[in-house]
Amino acid sequence: MKLLELITYFRNGGSYEEFCKSHSIDIESEVVEIYMKKPLKIESELGFFEIEKTEGNYEYSSDGVAYSNLFDFYYFLDAIEESNNEDNVSLSNEDLTKLLYSYAINDA
Template sequence: MKLLELVKYFRSGGSFKDFCNEERIDLDSEVVEIYMEEPLDLNGNLGFFEIEKTEGAYEFFNNNIKYINLFDFYYFLDAIEDSNNDVNKELSDRKITEILYEYAINDA
């Protein structure tokens, strides 16, 4: 899954519970983190891992693939909620994706 696909899914009303079930993510996890395969690219593949597995690491290897932490799902869901408010709802999914990506690689 790409970041744009994730943004579209949640901006269109997708639920975290359904997403976790589809991605086989443990809903009882303290935090689910969103990672991207290296090298980082706006269209890079994402990975979703429970913090109990990653231990909050910036870099995480899974199946011989190196992932870089972008942000946790709490931050992402808050950003999606903000993207749907009166001020931001006119922004495209692409623009929201670009903003999130820039935040992750430059400010996080």
């Protein structure tokens, strides 16, 4: 799954619980982190890992694949909620993808 697909899923009303279930993510995890496969490109695949596995590390490797942390799901879901408010609802999924990607690689 890519960042645009993730944004589209949640902006269209996708459920966090269903997402976790379909991606075998422990819903009881303290924090689920969103990582991007290296090298970082806006079209790179994402990985979703519980903080209990990543131990909060910026870099993480799973099944021989190197990932870098973008942000956690709490931040992401807050951004989705804000993007659906009256002031931002006209923002396209593509534009939101660019904004979140830029934040993750430049400001985080």
